[in-house]
Amino acid sequence: MAIRVAILGATGYTAVELIKILLRHPEVTITALTSRQEGNAPIASVHPTLVGRISANLENLTPAEVAARAECVFSCLPHCASAEVIPELLKAGCRVVDFSADYRLNSPQVYEEWYGHRHPDPERLGKVPYGLPELFREEIRGASLVANPGCYPTSVILALAPLLKAGLIEPRDIIVDSKSGVSGAGRTPKLTTHFPECNESLSAYNVGRHRHQPEIEQVLGQVAGSTVEVVFTPHLVPMDRGILTTTYSRPTRQVSEDEVLDCLESFYQNEPFVQVVDHLPATKDTAGTNFCHITARIVRDRIVTVSCLDNLVKGASGAAVQNFNLMYGFPETTALL
Amino acid sequence: MAIRVAILGATGYTAVELIKILLRHPEVTITALTSRQEGNAPIASVHPTLVGRISANLENLTPAEVAARAECVFSCLPHCASAEVIPELLKAGCRVVDFSADYRLNSPQVYEEWYGHRHPDPERLGKVPYGLPELFREEIRGASLVANPGCYPTSVILALAPLLKAGLIEPRDIIVDSKSGVSGAGRTPKLTTHFPECNESLSAYNVGRHRHQPEIEQVLGQVAGSTVEVVFTPHLVPMDRGILTTTYSRPTRQVSEDEVLDCLESFYQNEPFVQVVDHLPATKDTAGTNFCHITARIVRDRIVTVSCLDNLVKGASGAAVQNFNLMYGFPETTALL
């Protein structure tokens, strides 16, 4: 029998992508789509791409009502709002994949410092698996709550984790220059994402102050077994979707390009969704897919990695379904190829 | 001595384009830039493209204060707001180029029907020249108030006026299919102009209900000397600027493509900014310029015209400066080549 799933905060871009993936999943029935603002509109009226594909309406439901309808909940709520309802859902027996940042950081202090709110559920921090199957597959299997990773962190961590784990690069001399399409900024209209402002333009934003920095450093730190520090600069690119991350790190010893590529390849040799490639990948190669493409070069005394993925799929909703598949014991690639 | 000019509503896209043109105008000094919302911010902080080019601040000024500073006022205020201040400016001796629709229509009833407001200054309607120099140059010369045309109407009227005037096409069997870049929708963020919504997408909007329809029909009616009716469909195109208009009209008699092109060419032979071309023009050919490119084809029993221009230049701020040049007796192309 199919798993009954609910999606909280179903009006954003990650939710519509999630719905499209779940409609292809043979083991899933979508039983609730919630929204606080949109009243009881048909979801297809909010996302016309769903016309003829799903007839459900949005609903403003309490956690108890959600729990009565669904065994598994995907929370696409914003940070803070998410952690306010998840404890009740878990108590009621639901399993949850959380798209927000609420359960990604281990420290309530770090959370408060970067997100500006006291964490609503601090006791659980540090006990929730970080939903990157390539690193934490065993913890995710059978978990009742998974913290779905941020889009930038996925592109960064997948590129650097193998090199840190192998001790190939210095953990405190890492530059991360990331570039993202505009869907990453969400669906609320703002001047910075108004078409005539960001079209035909490129800019850096939140230099040194982006909330994904502590997430990257925490996860890479776990992998490295020592403190990792990155200088992280995100950029806004005039395209819908896609993240490309270029990292610059310093080898701990003389290495060849082949050695670096081998390190990546052997790390990911059994992974269905991470592809180590020889050529320089483009975000378009991964658009609409759950894949991440990675390559590496040696330039002067640095290792340069280039990795890319679709921020709405491997960077959000595809990863969430990959986690869901692991949590429920379905083949990991179900609905994702 | 330079003309002192003020710009009302200086935070929108037409205003910044106007400022850039006026900074090149040897006979102009910008003496006031008004805004109700932005407080006293430097204009360059609102439009960073002006950094290092103009040091003026926005100000919230009364019409009297504006009149004390400027001989000529460009009003980039929205409709209704514009006609509420223009009478006082005129009374105080200013000349005005109005970017809004307030003085384009001759009939207060038609205005009220399409704009949903009672006209604030109905007596003046019908006495203000329509600022399309190619048709109304003599009326514009020396005028104290000019109604700057809408962007779509300019692209339509320039293509069809010569054919209607020559009696070559039926005045009540005209299809107008227009396509515009997103800057035409203004600078206020909305979902429809949010980058991930309108990028990589094309749509029709306001089909049969766009406010430029009565303007097109009124002006073409004057030219034709009889009632003109158009079916007008605007479309939103994922690009910053540019309008391309395709019209389909029925010849009143058998005509060849050459005859139609000749009709257009002889009409515009002395015009500095209208170019009749043999090839099919692209909006990019006119981007950033005050030019309009037009061509025509015969397809089956129809005359098809294709015309294009930059909605922010020939469709707004360039036309305004062309009108300004005529009003003050400067060479018509000053600052526009």
Place this chain on the structure above:
Amino acid sequence: MAIRVAILGATGYTAVELIKILLRHPEVTITALTSRQEGNAPIASVHPTLVGRISANLENLTPAEVAARAECVFSCLPHCASAEVIPELLKAGCRVVDFSADYRLNSPQVYEEWYGHRHPDPERLGKVPYGLPELFREEIRGASLVANPGCYPTSVILALAPLLKAGLIEPRDIIVDSKSGVSGAGRTPKLTTHFPECNESLSAYNVGRHRHQPEIEQVLGQVAGSTVEVVFTPHLVPMDRGILTTTYSRPTRQVSEDEVLDCLESFYQNEPFVQVVDHLPATKDTAGTNFCHITARIVRDRIVTVSCLDNLVKGASGAAVQNFNLMYGFPETTALL
């Protein structure tokens, strides 16, 4: 047992889209991918979006070699080239879905006039079902050869066929103004599709001379039972994919907007992929899907329809798989939702 399928001309955009759809089809195994130019490269090196998803190589195969490997052949070859190999494939017992225009027109003379080549297989013309299931489902079922429709024609025919069939519009007074994304122009680099030329630009092309015009007129003529004439103007839009078609036709009698929408809705009520909508659809609503969205308006004395689809899916590869499903008796929506 899965159907073994081959794809001829596997390096273009329609082929890669087709591969992605077929990889999701439970009843299909891809057994051959042909190319004359690319040598024996892995298909994933030509289309990096396929890395990790399919390991096949391109091959330069004779029709006999293809027939030995595949029961069903999708021909993505250009016109003329396609009809040169299809007879041999059919003779060898293959079934074929032809993406080219070679079997769409019934008359060898019309073909020669518009395509500039003598047809290589003229006897078969007029006997091959036109692969638009919404109109010709019964003919397609079990057919050995299907002519997959052109992308523009699909968007036009789906909008107008119900109105013509119901006798609601005049068959010889139809304006068709279509707008297409750039992938429709194919994968061969040309100046007109060079990014800095067509980006941020809109243009009309092939006005009155586009090869899809006779195809539209022939199919609509069959539906109407009388000669249909259209004035057809395609435009190039700066986006990857999507076609939006705006048609203007003259009602044969007084009709209301509701009547027109009802006519469309009842025609398509059981269709899985055609959605009649109240709102004005955007190409993005159908991007990446096999859906076509259609609406209609009455403006003055005209019926205006707006229809959109993804030129690479419902306009090409999705339609091909829909036809394939019908030909082999699989549920029509398999791999397409």
Place this chain on the structure above:
Amino acid sequence: MAIRVAILGATGYTAVELIKILLRHPEVTITALTSRQEGNAPIASVHPTLVGRISANLENLTPAEVAARAECVFSCLPHCASAEVIPELLKAGCRVVDFSADYRLNSPQVYEEWYGHRHPDPERLGKVPYGLPELFREEIRGASLVANPGCYPTSVILALAPLLKAGLIEPRDIIVDSKSGVSGAGRTPKLTTHFPECNESLSAYNVGRHRHQPEIEQVLGQVAGSTVEVVFTPHLVPMDRGILTTTYSRPTRQVSEDEVLDCLESFYQNEPFVQVVDHLPATKDTAGTNFCHITARIVRDRIVTVSCLDNLVKGASGAAVQNFNLMYGFPETTALL
């Protein structure tokens, strides 16, 4: 009397931008436009944006013929081709602004290594001023030949030169991550710049192998007075024009953000075209202008600079006219504001 100028290789993007600027220059008459491929076509037929603005034809002229017509020559020829004609032009008394890389590097060996050709005019290397007025204004004044800088180098050098000169950063620990619009790749259609390939996509290219690297290092080395090494990664961005460069360097001592900004500001305080800004600039802020906007941040132990400019203006044709103005003693900003 106006200076008679010729443009060699007048069919590319830098040439059309140059023509548009020169048409506004009161002291210039364009007397020759050369092309080897386009025959004698009107320049406006190759660049329809020039229709009605310039009536000249392209011509295939020898250097002697050019010298007979022009006092000043702008060479937009490709590298190698440029240095093959410039010696003869200089001998004939012309002054030359060279857009190619031919006279930017001081060493024939470095040139040969990076450009793959033996230099046609090696004796002149090292004696030609590098056309960045902000650094080499005095050398450019009155020069007979100026090497117009590369687009990337301008964005990099303007950001880093003040910091290196002040000894604020380590000269051999510099990461340069640059992002460019597609016009930088020229006007020859290629698969990588075919719209459906590069639109909606971002990629790195020529990692560690881009020809602008030695140019950057040479010029910054002169400024620093010691060897400078950069790791340089260019990226292709789906937009027409604009370069944004993000650099990461290591301070030589503890510095504050204000100190870094002050260093930049005092360096450029009298420069008309370099603006040090507090906010993070976007390429659009400088599009269509000769300005470069720069800012800086401190992130952890690095100085991060962000600089942007229009690759076709300050990165090419605007800089060329700025050099021309200096060479001939015209006010430096003539035709550039």
